[in-house]
Amino acid sequence: MEFEKLTELIIELEVDDIQEAVKEALDEGKEAFEVLGALTKGMDEVGRRYEEKEYYLTELVLAGETMKEAFEVLQPALAAADEGQEKTKIILATVKGDNHDIGKNILASLLLSSGFEIHDLGMDVDANTIIEKVKETNATIVALSSLLTMTVEQIKVVHEALQEAGLRDDVKLIVGGAPLNMELAKKLGADDFAEDAVDGVKHIKNLA
Numbered sequence: 001m002e003f004e005k006l007t008e009l010i011i012e013l014e015v016d017d018i019q020e021a022v023k024e025a026l027d028e029g030k031e032a033f034e035v036l037g038a039l040t041k042g043m044d045e046v047g048r049r050y051e052e053k054e055y056y057l058t059e060l061v062l063a064g065e066t067m068k069e070a071f072e073v074l075q076p077a078l079a080a081a082d083e084g085q086e087k088t089k090i091i092l093a094t095v096k097g098d099n100h101d102i103g104k105n106i107l108a109s110l111l112l113s114s115g116f117e118i119h120d121l122g123m124d125v126d127a128n129t130i131i132e133k134v135k136e137t138n139a140t141i142v143a144l145s146s147l148l149t150m151t152v153e154q155i156k157v158v159h160e161a162l163q164e165a166g167l168r169d170d171v172k173l174i175v176g177g178a179p180l181n182m183e184l185a186k187k188l189g190a191d192d193f194a195e196d197a198v199d200g201v202k203h204i205k206n207l208a
């Protein structure tokens, strides 16, 4: 299995074939990190096509699914190869009261494919759960999703809870979701905002 072929399978969104291909590459003795590199290259191209409006949301979601499939096979090999390596830890959650998680999940799969350690707490997550997870993992980035105008205030709640716990200086807070923009995000206490998941990965790389 050539690396170029793996890259191509991601770009072509071949969700049904990717696991077999990754398995083949690993069985041939290819390094897990090089396989990840080939897959990530594919995701970079998907991101580029999305930005150029050659791909749309459907393709982005499918690319995320394809990466997820690939990860099921790749993860154990990566974990074995990765022992001892420090990765930036990110806590991801959709805020309390909000049950929209599709955008968050796309961001999670893109971040995973960029080599971050992700702790995805799911949706409708209260501030306390986030704080506890920060303490447990020593995560340095918290990424929050909010899709409802009604729930954006929860970002402020998390920001203040981080302050109260004495963790705010150690943690960067980035947020996303349709009702938000940079100005509102900052007003709610966040450090950063990104319009979509592709942009989100770029911002998070800068924050890390």
Ligand code: B12
Binding pocket: 057, 097, 098, 099, 100, 101, 102, 103, 104, 106, 107, 143, 144, 145, 146, 147, 148, 149, 150, 174, 175, 176, 177, 178, 179, 193, 194, 195, 196, 197, 198, 199, 200, 201
């Ligand atoms: C699918 C959907 C649902 C599904 C959610 C399923 C799920 N598992 O997620 C269901 C049916 C459950 C649902 C329920 C409701 N929904 Co709804 N829903 C939508 C819909 C149609 C699509 C959202 C979506 O998934 N978009 C696709 C993803 C990929 O985009 P995204 O989430 O925006 O994420 C992208 C970016 O925002 C960004 N991003 C997102 N999060 C983050 C986080 C970070 C850190 C970063 C960097 C980036 C980032 O990156 C993502 C990918 O590029 C939207 C309308 C719309 N067109 O947006 C309404 C919408 C969000 N829903 C709405 C409403 C009102 C509701 C309900 C209250 C309806 C009701 N009366 O019951 C309930 C609320 C339930 C709850 N408590 O949350 C309104 C919100 C209005 C508002 N401004 O408050 C919307 C806008 C519809 C509308 N026009 O009225 N909904």
